[in-house]
Amino acid sequence: MAREEGRKIAVLGAGAWGTALANLAARGGRAKADSEIVLYARDPDHVAEMAATGVNARRLPGVPLLSNVTPVADLAAAADAEIILAVVPAQALRQLLQQLAPLLEGTPPIVVCAKGIEHGTGRFVTDIVREVLPEHIAAILSGPSFAQDVARGLPTAVTLAARDPNVASALAAIVAGPGFRVYSSSDVRGVEIGGAAKNVLAIASGVAAGRELGASAGAALIARGFAELSRFGRAFEAEAATLMGLSGLGDLVLTCTSPLSRNFSLGLALGRGETIAQATERVGLAEGVFTCGVLVDLASAAGVDMPIANAVDAVLAERITIDEAIAELLARPSKPEG
Numbered sequence: 001m002a003r004e005e006g007r008k009i010a011v012l013g014a015g016a017w018g019t020a021l022a023n024l025a026a027r028g029g030r031a032k033a034d035s036e037i038v039l040y041a042r043d044p045d046h047v048a049e050m051a052a053t054g055v056n057a058r059r060l061p062g063v064p065l066l067s068n069v070t071p072v073a074d075l076a077a078a079a080d081a082e083i084i085l086a087v088v089p090a091q092a093l094r095q096l097l098q099q100l101a102p103l104l105e106g107t108p109p110i111v112v113c114a115k116g117i118e119h120g121t122g123r124f125v126t127d128i129v130r131e132v133l134p135e136h137i138a139a140i141l142s143g144p145s146f147a148q149d150v151a152r153g154l155p156t157a158v159t160l161a162a163r164d165p166n167v168a169s170a171l172a173a174i175v176a177g178p179g180f181r182v183y184s185s186s187d188v189r190g191v192e193i194g195g196a197a198k199n200v201l202a203i204a205s206g207v208a209a210g211r212e213l214g215a216s217a218g219a220a221l222i223a224r225g226f227a228e229l230s231r232f233g234r235a236f237e238a239e240a241a242t243l244m245g246l247s248g249l250g251d252l253v254l255t256c257t258s259p260l261s262r263n264f265s266l267g268l269a270l271g272r273g274e275t276i277a278q279a280t281e282r283v284g285l286a287e288g289v290f291t292c293g294v295l296v297d298l299a300s301a302a303g304v305d306m307p308i309a310n311a312v313d314a315v316l317a318e319r320i321t322i323d324e325a326i327a328e329l330l331a332r333p334s335k336p337e338g
């Protein structure tokens, strides 16, 4: 990470977020304009389209790729990168890193930009990095940031965490850009938990909006959702300040209130009566759907009460209807707030 010029950054995953981050890395922070950004997509046709048109029309239409962003279909193009941003869905992260491992020439830090918890293993995203690439620094970038907002240059603030605070602040300075403010943290667990849990809770907020339960119910869901997120975080040794910060409360508020969120939109569609199949087909990637079951399993094993997340899980698994879930949540006995 010492080199100041000609930095090579690999962005793995050419979805909406990977594309926005590639452009940001190409123009921003201490990275110079001669920095080389490779943007990896696994589908060669997708790469050919991006190379021919200079736009990722499939995932981030209307946003030209900067001239120093090179779309690539060969993961080996990331082999000599100085920093790697991993921006695939959380459930695809392990497979991607396993493909990458034999190709790497050095030990660049891996900055995970996905939000979720792995099925089957219950692993948080940076744990996956530590398991597959144990020699590398595992960092996490998370916070309230819609790809579309970042791509338009609208002001955004997020958190980048690595266990070593000096590494976190060095990486934050590199990833930061005009309008993209990056705070640093050493609370890796806290940052990754916020991003994973808020997606599940945002589905509940979307359902409430779709059922037209009103602004009061919407606010109550955010506050009680935050109580759940915080209880879960504390059980896994997250710091309270992190949970209250950008990657926790900040991202929860964003995702629970905006139809730009796919998780909120999925809930909205369900609340309006669409089937799960219809809603997922239309909305695309809603990470909360995949994280929900593993989140409630981890919570239950740790003795953490998460009634809203449990309700989302039960609805998505079709164990109960939305109306039954709402009735059950409202029928819970009164208890001290906390």
Ligand SMILES: NC(=O)C1=CN([C@@H]2O[C@H](COP(=O)(O)OP(=O)(O)OC[C@H]3O[C@@H](n4cnc5c(N)ncnc54)[C@H](O)[C@@H]3O)[C@@H](O)[C@H]2O)C=CC1
Pocket (backbone or CB within 6 Å): 012, 013, 014, 015, 016, 017, 018, 041, 042, 059, 087, 088, 089, 090, 092, 095, 096, 113, 114, 115, 116, 145, 146, 147, 148, 284, 285, 287
């Ligand atoms: N879109 C946004 O505003 C933000 C998204 N994120 C997170 O970033 C992650 C990615 O989200 P998006 O880019 O929005 O999703 P997306 O649905 O736009 O794109 C996901 C991309 O990952 C690719 N992919 C899936 N499996 C892969 C694999 N095994 N190898 C290589 N590529 C693979 C897909 O082909 C697709 O291009 C998610 O965890 C999401 O929560 C985080 C912050 C903001």
Ligand SMILES: O=C(CO)COP(=O)(O)O
Pocket (backbone or CB within 6 Å): 115, 143, 144, 145, 146, 199, 202, 251, 254, 255, 260, 261, 262, 263, 264, 285, 286, 287
């Ligand atoms: O994480 C995000 C904003 O911070 C994006 O939210 P969705 O994944 O719900 O679209």
